[in-house]
Amino acid sequence: MEQEVKRAQQGDREAFIQLFRRLEPELYSLAKSIVGRDEDCADALQETTLKAYKGITGLRNTAYFKTWLIRILINECNQVLRMRKRTVVMAELPEQTETRGNLTHFVNSRQQDLREAVENLDESLRLVIHLFYYQDLPIKQIASVLKLSEGAVKARLHRARGVLAKQMDWKGESAIEST
Template identity: 65%
Template sequence: MVVEVKKAQEGDLDTFVKLIRQLESRLYGLAKSIVKRDEDCADAIQETLLKAYKSLNTLKKPEFFNTWIIRILINECNQVLRLRKRTIVMGELPETNYPIAAHGADHQTSDLQEAVDRLNDTLRLVVHLFYYQDLSVKQIAEILEISEGAVRARLHRARGVLADWMNSMRMNFAGI
């Protein structure tokens, strides 16, 4: 990947596009976990790609391309959320999440995803980066500009919240 990043830094647009295509689903999943709405995901990703392409020459270590672009995306998602708070759209309905009918393992997966979605923003972001983006604690700390200990603490707290929520779901299902 380092070779491709260097080629992109030298102005090879096709190589840049290839790099982005490799990250496309990861970027969308991360954006979706932060901003929730598809149109906001598209806006955040579009701005991310534009900023990344324009400032690609500022990336000093090509091996950190993935974490660099994820940091840009998180910043863009946060910008979208800030703008959303300031904008009042007449007649807009609040976003609703209807439960998904599922069975067996799919049901457990949807319950877990619902539990992750209910986490506060700081916990949900760390869980998403660690479990869905497969980033290390060190990479997450660099992206979020917090200590590795803070990342571990957030993961620990999130696991506890998720375990409690899943246990309460099991108890409710069992009729206890």
């Protein structure tokens, strides 16, 4: 990857496109966890692409390309969220289907509950969970991306796991009581 980054820094558009396409699924997933809506993800990714293309020559250490790109994306997602606060948006209601007695449904339901619980976390906790579990970034890189100490990242991971555990146990108890 570092060779492609160096080629992109020298003006090779194809190298930049290849780099971005390789990381695009991970970037989209991260954007989705921050902003939620597909159209906002597309906006954030587009802005990230433009800023990265224009600024790649300023990247000093090619080994940190992915971290650098993630930082740009997070900033763009935060910008989208700031813009969203200025507009009134109608709430979208999720479709719900109910099938009882099906193990597959139970597993899918628990996964959906976990996804919802992660999405309902405070942004600082949600970001750390997403970068660690979904993007497979090591704590050191997460600390670099979020400009935090490694201890702060570990503390947020611990806090987020605790919140998620409580939410998942509570949902399980309410489901049992309601049957």
